[in-house]
Amino acid sequence: MKERVRKLFERLETPVDALVVANSVEPHLDQSFFYLFDVPSGLFEGSVLVARPDGRIDLLTSPLEAQTAEEAAKGDTSITVHRVERDGTEAQLGKILDGATTVGLNFAELTHGWFTHLEKLRPGTTWVDVSAPIRKVRAVKDREEVERLRRAAEIGSKVGVEIPTLLRRGMTELELAAEIEYRMNRHGASGRSFATIVAFGPHGAEPHYSPGEARLAAGDSIVCDYGAFFRRYASDITRSFHFGRPDPEMHRVHDIVERAQQAALAAVRPGVPGKEVHLAAQRVIDDSPYKGRLIHGVGHTIGLAVHDGWGYNAKVDEPIEEGMVLTVEPGIYLPGKGGVRIEDDIVVTRSGYEMLSTAPRGYLEVAA
Amino acid sequence: MKERVRKLFERLETPVDALVVANSVEPHLDQSFFYLFDVPSGLFEGSVLVARPDGRIDLLTSPLEAQTAEEAAKGDTSITVHRVERDGTEAQLGKILDGATTVGLNFAELTHGWFTHLEKLRPGTTWVDVSAPIRKVRAVKDREEVERLRRAAEIGSKVGVEIPTLLRRGMTELELAAEIEYRMNRHGASGRSFATIVAFGPHGAEPHYSPGEARLAAGDSIVCDYGAFFRRYASDITRSFHFGRPDPEMHRVHDIVERAQQAALAAVRPGVPGKEVHLAAQRVIDDSPYKGRLIHGVGHTIGLAVHDGWGYNAKVDEPIEEGMVLTVEPGIYLPGKGGVRIEDDIVVTRSGYEMLSTAPRGYLEVAA
Numbered sequence: 001m002k003e004r005v006r007k008l009f010e011r012l013e014t015p016v017d018a019l020v021v022a023n024s025v026e027p028h029l030d031q032s033f034f035y036l037f038d039v040p041s042g043l044f045e046g047s048v049l050v051a052r053p054d055g056r057i058d059l060l061t062s063p064l065e066a067q068t069a070e071e072a073a074k075g076d077t078s079i080t081v082h083r084v085e086r087d088g089t090e091a092q093l094g095k096i097l098d099g100a101t102t103v104g105l106n107f108a109e110l111t112h113g114w115f116t117h118l119e120k121l122r123p124g125t126t127w128v129d130v131s132a133p134i135r136k137v138r139a140v141k142d143r144e145e146v147e148r149l150r151r152a153a154e155i156g157s158k159v160g161v162e163i164p165t166l167l168r169r170g171m172t173e174l175e176l177a178a179e180i181e182y183r184m185n186r187h188g189a190s191g192r193s194f195a196t197i198v199a200f201g202p203h204g205a206e207p208h209y210s211p212g213e214a215r216l217a218a219g220d221s222i223v224c225d226y227g228a229f230f231r232r233y234a235s236d237i238t239r240s241f242h243f244g245r246p247d248p249e250m251h252r253v254h255d256i257v258e259r260a261q262q263a264a265l266a267a268v269r270p271g272v273p274g275k276e277v278h279l280a281a282q283r284v285i286d287d288s289p290y291k292g293r294l295i296h297g298v299g300h301t302i303g304l305a306v307h308d309g310w311g312y313n314a315k316v317d318e319p320i321e322e323g324m325v326l327t328v329e330p331g332i333y334l335p336g337k338g339g340v341r342i343e344d345d346i347v348v349t350r351s352g353y354e355m356l357s358t359a360p361r362g363y364l365e366v367a368a
Numbered sequence: 369m370k371e372r373v374r375k376l377f378e379r380l381e382t383p384v385d386a387l388v389v390a391n392s393v394e395p396h397l398d399q400s401f402f403y404l405f406d407v408p409s410g411l412f413e414g415s416v417l418v419a420r421p422d423g424r425i426d427l428l429t430s431p432l433e434a435q436t437a438e439e440a441a442k443g444d445t446s447i448t449v450h451r452v453e454r455d456g457t458e459a460q461l462g463k464i465l466d467g468a469t470t471v472g473l474n475f476a477e478l479t480h481g482w483f484t485h486l487e488k489l490r491p492g493t494t495w496v497d498v499s500a501p502i503r504k505v506r507a508v509k510d511r512e513e514v515e516r517l518r519r520a521a522e523i524g525s526k527v528g529v530e531i532p533t534l535l536r537r538g539m540t541e542l543e544l545a546a547e548i549e550y551r552m553n554r555h556g557a558s559g560r561s562f563a564t565i566v567a568f569g570p571h572g573a574e575p576h577y578s579p580g581e582a583r584l585a586a587g588d589s590i591v592c593d594y595g596a597f598f599r600r601y602a603s604d605i606t607r608s609f610h611f612g613r614p615d616p617e618m619h620r621v622h623d624i625v626e627r628a629q630q631a632a633l634a635a636v637r638p639g640v641p642g643k644e645v646h647l648a649a650q651r652v653i654d655d656s657p658y659k660g661r662l663i664h665g666v667g668h669t670i671g672l673a674v675h676d677g678w679g680y681n682a683k684v685d686e687p688i689e690e691g692m693v694l695t696v697e698p699g700i701y702l703p704g705k706g707g708v709r710i711e712d713d714i715v716v717t718r719s720g721y722e723m724l725s726t727a728p729r730g731y732l733e734v735a736a
Contacts (some may be wrong), residue, residue: 024476025584025673025675026395026562026673026674026675027395027396027397027399027673028395028396028476029395031395040578041577041578041580042578043562043563045675063664064574064663065574065576068574068576068577068578077674086679086681105480106479107484108392108396108479108480108481109392109396109479109481110480110481111475111477111478111479111480112475112478112479112480112482112483113475113476113477113478113497113499115481115483116475116497129481129484131481131570162723170397174553174558177553178550178553178554181550181553181559182546182549182553185542185545185546185549185550186543186589188542190542190563190579191549191563192559194394194410195558195559197558206432206435206436208411208432208436209409210408210409210410211434212408212409279473295431295432296431296432305393305394306394307393307394307413307461311454
């Protein structure tokens, strides 16, 4: 992981003697920990990683996960694993930081509580916020990361193909969500990357709806937004279906969303400001009878977390870069009626993009 | 939720004009947000909650979840939902905090990044760390919370009964984990409360092992540690099994762990320092041939997160209180051979405890 550490230090505007990534208790774990230390499993609550400009890493971990950490570090002489009891972590960290006067921290994922501990532990230290460079470095994926993201997207795509076969009149949203998650796991996911959204009928009008006891009825539109973790990397896919007698309006809406997604995809290439991707989709929707019905940004970078880096809305100047992996997910939301969203994961290439998710995107009308 | 807000303000040692709970991006969401605002679903990234000593709540949420928030707040005049775009949140928050000079923050779950934003937004404010009182208030559950925790534990118990029927020679750990999670969801969970641990054979020696491609073979011991979320509340259950020809040593180990759990449970009652519960289990194990093989604290409080409040090890003086919900989970770990852990969820009653998880605890030897 020396390579990732070095890449990060090169990006820093203010040089630091060391970078500290400190985990708290789940869910407050800094995902950069797992970027800099590629360990396939383990929770690592309370663990701390100290990285140096030369690529060296000191890792402080409790006996609970020490074996996992030692196995992951095996053969990599740049990583030193320290097995410490949780309440001995700070003392050990103090020793490791001896001599470091300027220390980088990931303000975006460090708890303020940890920060106050660090201040007490190493008074006089200059703490530098390195969350911006961390975000930048993490947004551009290396080959290994793209492979994992591809696997995560493939798992989601397989399930996307299966969803139409799972639909049964009277099934609840929660039941369909359970099937989707089960199938992702059976296809090799280590779990869902976020709480699966299954929205029947009018529920589809709310982008972040959570599935409940609503039962599938003929005439319902269906939005399924779900994703898998594969070796800590996430996918995020949405497919919209229709159950029972086709609804000409929803079909038209789906066509517009498809066109909006195509327009957004066509705008993707290195150097383009993120907002251009959003605006390309928004223009299609705003030129349709559904003006104003795209109520969220059209996508976001994805990686060790499902929202990992940037969201792309009409205001983001940050450029798209080669190697970024992002979602493209326009939607139209009709309160009281339903919604349609289509979401795919792509990797940005030198001249455009490559699709990572491959499930068919057409509007599937499934007989009730 | 006025009641919870009031309870929290009563606990504060330093009076504050307002309490701010600010969410970042998943996974960095402050679980106290969902304690103070009981909303069944929704992610609420970037949302902010401002609570007042009189029980009033201002809730700033993006259009993505505004509808969910408004429905949850319906009929509760103490809650005002503000629909704001993400980049308008800080300005709106500044207005709401106008006049508040002393503001409480949950340092334990607030990101340091959010803290620096708040400092800029409201210079001159005195920020008070209220994470200790929040932890205390959240640790003692009200009736509604106990009911959800009971449901979460019941879901886990149902699956605990089913696990022996799922075991097949040659199945992988990941396959068994997928079955466990699927069944929890089918029994009504909204998802797993943490990444399921399934450890075959020697893998059971590592408490935080993550399931992989290892295949179940005759003679393997099996540790399954899993839990469900039910309306945001977690369960956490471990059962240990044996596959194939009984292994007299592992059976003996299981008996000792059972006795250790019984001893720990017998120590539970209001007023007892947490360490006493741990030490009761540790004594049983240290008096056996497996001295020193309990390598973690014997339990932890549980609630909106799986590790929610305290872990109980040999050093915790914090007393057990009536209404706390906690796990009791001694284990013995034998490197190279395997492990046994038994974990249940209990609610502390006036005179002792009540079991929330009910799956049989005996050592199940399943024919291969």
